[in-house]
Amino acid sequence: MGxxxxxxxxxxxxxxxxFVVAPFLWALTTSFKDFNSVNGGxxxxxxxxxxxxxxxxxxxxxxPANGGVDIIEPYFNSLFVTCTxxxxxxxxxxxxxxxxxxxxFKAGFVKNNDIxxxxxxxxxxxxxVLSIPFFLFLGAxxxxxxxxxxxxxxxxxxxxxxVWIMVDFFNKVPREIDETALIDGCNxxxxxxxxxxxNSIPGLIVAGMFCIIFGWIDxxxxxxxxxxxxxxxxxxxxxxxxxxxxxxxxxxxxxxxVAPLIIVAFIVExxxxxxxxxxxxx
Amino acid sequence: MNLVAENLSYKPDExxxxxxxxxxxxxxxxxxxxxxxxxxxxxxxKTIAGLLTPDTGAxxxxxxxxxxxxxxxxxxxxxxxxxINYPHxxxxxxxxxxxxxxxxxxxxxxxxxxxxxxxxxxxxYETRKIQELSGGQQQRVSLARSLVKNAKILLLDEPxxxxxxxxxxxxxxxxxxxxxxxxxEDSIVVFxxxxxxxxxxxxxxxxxxDEGKVLQVGSAKEIFENPKTLKVAEISNDPPMxxxxxxxxxxxxxxxxxxxxxxxxxxxxxxxxxxxGIRASDIKxxxxxxEFEVELAEISGSETLLHLKRGNSRIIISIExxxxxxxxxxxxxxxxxxxxxxxxxxxxxxxxxFGGSYV
Numbered sequence: 087m088g089x090x091x092x093x094x095x096x097x098x099x100x101x102x103x104x105f106v107v108a109p110f111l112w113a114l115t116t117s118f119k120d121f122n123s124v125n126g127g128x129x130x131x132x133x134x135x136x137x138x139x140x141x142x143x144x145x146x147x148x149x150p151a152n153g154g155v156d157i158i159e160p161y162f163n164s165l166f167v168t169c170t171x172x173x174x175x176x177x178x179x180x181x182x183x184x185x186x187x188x189x190x191f192k193a194g195f196v197k198n199n200d201i202x203x204x205x206x207x208x209x210x211x212x213x214x215v216l217s218i219p220f221f222l223f224l225g226a227x228x229x230x231x232x233x234x235x236x237x238x239x240x241x242x243x244x245x246x247x248x249v250w251i252m253v254d255f256f257n258k259v260p261r262e263i264d265e266t267a268l269i270d271g272c273n274x275x276x277x278x279x280x281x282x283x284x285n286s287i288p289g290l291i292v293a294g295m296f297c298i299i300f301g302w303i304d305x306x307x308x309x310x311x312x313x314x315x316x317x318x319x320x321x322x323x324x325x326x327x328x329x330x331x332x333x334x335x336x337x338x339x340x341x342x343x344v345a346p347l348i349i350v351a352f353i354v355e356x357x358x359x360x361x362x363x364x365x366x367x368x
Numbered sequence: 369m370n371l372v373a374e375n376l377s378y379k380p381d382e383x384x385x386x387x388x389x390x391x392x393x394x395x396x397x398x399x400x401x402x403x404x405x406x407x408x409x410x411x412x413x414k415t416i417a418g419l420l421t422p423d424t425g426a427x428x429x430x431x432x433x434x435x436x437x438x439x440x441x442x443x444x445x446x447x448x449x450x451x452i453n454y455p456h457x458x459x460x461x462x463x464x465x466x467x468x469x470x471x472x473x474x475x476x477x478x479x480x481x482x483x484x485x486x487x488x489x490x491x492x493y494e495t496r497k498i499q500e501l502s503g504g505q506q507q508r509v510s511l512a513r514s515l516v517k518n519a520k521i522l523l524l525d526e527p528x529x530x531x532x533x534x535x536x537x538x539x540x541x542x543x544x545x546x547x548x549x550x551x552x553e554d555s556i557v558v559f560x561x562x563x564x565x566x567x568x569x570x571x572x573x574x575x576x577x578d579e580g581k582v583l584q585v586g587s588a589k590e591i592f593e594n595p596k597t598l599k600v601a602e603i604s605n606d607p608p609m610x611x612x613x614x615x616x617x618x619x620x621x622x623x624x625x626x627x628x629x630x631x632x633x634x635x636x637x638x639x640x641x642x643x644x645g646i647r648a649s650d651i652k653x654x655x656x657x658x659e660f661e662v663e664l665a666e667i668s669g670s671e672t673l674l675h676l677k678r679g680n681s682r683i684i685i686s687i688e689x690x691x692x693x694x695x696x697x698x699x700x701x702x703x704x705x706x707x708x709x710x711x712x713x714x715x716x717x718x719x720x721x722f723g724g725s726y727v
Contacts, residue, residue, distance in 0.1 A: 262452040265419050268439040269446050270513070271469035276440075284456040 110341075117142040117337035124333055142334030146342060155335050157322050157342070164302065164319035165346075167233055171240035172297035176290065178241070179248025184278060186249070187256035188264065202253055205246040213306045224311060231315045239307050244297040251296065255289030256282070288357060295354045299347060319343050369430045370394050371416070371521065371556055376425035378411060378580070385411040386422060387580040395520075396553045398572030400588070401560040404603060408580035409560040413523045416558065418442050429521075442521070445514030449526040451506035453498045453513070459485070460494040462509055466517045484516040487546060504535040515546070524559045528566065533669075540569065564604045568592060576600050594724025598643060598715035607648045607673060609709070610683040614644035621708070624679040626658045631705045634719050642718065645709035648673070651685040657702035665693040674699070 115130050118138040129135030148154030182205070185191075186198050208216075220239055221230070229235030259282060267277035283290075308318035317325075323343055326336050371393040378386040385408050393399055401409050414420040416427075418439035427434040434442070445466075453462050463481045472480075485491055488508040498506060507527060514522060527543075528536045547557060547570070561567055567574050567588055574591045576583040583603075584596040595601035601609040614623035616637060619630045623644060660676035660683070667673075672687045676699065685701060693699070710719040718727040 260450065260452065262448050262450060263454065265414075265417075265439075266446070266448070266452050266454075266510075268419065269417055269442075269444060270466040270517075271440050273438070273440050276469075281454055281456075285454070 113337040113340055117334055117341060119334050121332070139334075142332070142338040145335040146338055155326055155331060155339055157319065157326075157339050160317045160319045160322035161342070163233060163316060167236045167240060167318060168298055168301035171237045171244055171301050172294060174237070175241050175244035175248045175297050176294050179245045179293065180252050180283075180286075180290065182245075183249045183252030184256055184282065186253050188261065202249065205249045208242060208246045217307065217310045220307065221310060230311060231313045233316055235311060236308065236316070236318070239311060240301050240304070243304070243307070244301055247296050247300060248293045251293040252286070252289055255286055255293075259285055291357055292354065295350050298350055302347060369428070371427070371429045371434070373416075373427045374425055376412075376415060376422040376427065378415065378420060378422040384408075384580040386415065386425075389425070389577075389580070389582055391575065391582070391585070393556045393558065395556055398547055398557040398559060398570060400567045400570050400572050400574045401558065401577055402562075402564060402567045402574050402591075402604060403560070403577035404562055407577045407603075409562075409577055410525055411580070412577065413446065413525050413558060413560055416521065417444050417446050417523055443517070443519050444521040444523060445517050445519035446523040447507070447510050447514050447525065447527045449529050451503055451510060451530070453506055453509050455498050457498070458494070459490065459496050459498065459501070459509055462498065463512045463516050466513060480516050481512075484512040487515060488512045488542065504531050504539060507531065507539065511546075518555070520555050522555060522557045524557070526560055526562065529562070540566065544569065564592075564606045567604070574604075576603055578603060590724075593722035594717060594720045594726075595709075596717055596726050598645070598711050601645050601709065601711070601717075605647055607684045607686065609645045609647055610651070610685075611711075612644045612646075612681050612683065613641070615641045621705075624681050626678075628703055628705050631708060631721075633706075633721055633723070634708065634710055637710055637719055639712055639718075641713060643711040643713070643715065645711055646683075646703060646707060648684045648686040650704040650707040651683065651701050652704070653685075653687060653699060654702035655700055657700040659698050659700055662693045662695055662697040662699060664695065665691075676701070 111130060112128075115132065115136075116124065118132060118140070119136055120139040120141055123129065123136035123139075126136060132138040145154050146157060150156040186202055191198050191201060220242075224230045224235045224239070229238065263285070264277050264282060267281040268274070272280060303320065304318075305320040305324065308321050309324075312318065312321065320343070323336075323339055326339055372391070374390050376386050376389040377384065387408075389408075389412060391399075401412060403409050411420060415422055418434075418437065421435065454465060457465065460481055463484055464477050467477045467480060481494075482491070485494065488511050490505065490508050490512060493501070493505070498509065501509065507530075511527065514524075524543075528539055531539060543559075557572070559570055559572070561570075571588050573585065574588050575585050576591060578599055584591060584600045586594075591600065591604050595604055595609075598611060602611075612623045614621050616622075616630060616634075617640075620627045621630055621634070621644065658678070660678045662674060663677050663682070664675040665672060666675075667690050670688070670690060672689065672691050672693075674685050674687065674693060676683050676685060707721050709717065709721065712718045712727055716726050717724060719725055
């Protein structure tokens, strides 16, 4: 029984690992191939199965005129939009979450929970429902096809994530800690910045990571709200996926585009495994 | 100037948390707020701290309208029943926090924190993280943090309740020491507790609170000897004072078909029917006594609490040794009649062995 269980356990873990890693492996090997190797069928071991070439990676930094894939500008656009929107979302989201966690709001029948739900409801609606109002709205204020416009839209999409995670987090920080800070001579702002915030860093990191991930991978709004002036990475990658771009350049571009998320994933994993998230507040 | 409150009321929902509470706290004294869970003790302390604003009433301290002073300017200290410290700071930084907030000189902070940690017995723990400490040590850190400020008002909200038995005894001793030496003429200590023994040991002025209302104010001795009402008698005794329906017939007290002599101090009672009160410790096992049935026997520390029943009456007696009883055992007990309290039918003390009466 014990042996069979162990065998099955490792069998399924291995199976799942292969299932998850295979596409990456395929992209990674393909990115080092050239025309001949790609046509040689599915081969995975460099120098044995095929001769590795750097052509796929070189096109990433070449100018479009020289046959490059032109992803540098979209890359930095994406970095800029994601980071700015995430940062603003975290700042605003954390402040709103603290207010929602600590103070009682009442406007007619609207109370704290309703406000929290309002934030989250932004994520419940299918994106397609939001796209038309966003399009008209950005059109009206002349921000279609611009980085600022995209940042505004992403803040709307990312802030609920920050609010949601941080409300939950602040609710777990005992209110008495804030009260003690007040008693010890802090005004409410000092109590927040000197005591509550330093104890919420794990929550901030998780919220930040989620914002970055959801901002980075968004294709839909980046596609709808931009035309020619501004292009974000996911749109660019999909646009590359045509008959003109060779597979090796496409693979290399795809790998470069997921690289930031892999870094983010490792940071989150590290925080989780250190137990910093669960054990922060008893 | 004293800390004076007039008619503080706070009613956030259906129930009063504070109901017309008035007090006059003098500097250099210790006040104990005694009440059961949810009696409004924490609400009262939070109101003094400024964390809650009462619906009505007034509070004055040092010639200022205290209700208008924000918490962070009140110069108070508070220890909670939960062990509240700043988890991101180590022991030293925790204790130094209020002084840093006041922008006290670093050298002075060092001296004061060291002194304060010494007074709670935590020297050598300066660089420890809060999470590495035991509950008792964590509570000492918060005590040190509240002592270091030399606050004008020190509020202690059931500081011992979440500690285990031994630590509680130990820390209570230390509290008494700290109160007797370290307390300046200039400060007011308010200590809240559910435990009557704690209130007696602290031996300050006791305020008995129930459902947000002050039932009685007096020295610990006065509350113990002459509880104003049945409720006070119940709250200020652990186990609660036994209450039995009794009547007087021709110089005898009758209850549950038991007849005992009418003690002298009850001879002036006007009413025939009254509520008889007697402490658990004033009832003894005795072969010549009256038969009761055991409902439950609890052993707590070195004493045994027996829950007994006869007819419709239930009483608790405490025996100063550890004994084993089975449920439904029959035991015989006798009452120390010189320690009987009489409360009238409205529950007000009409005669006590110590001569008090509120009728």
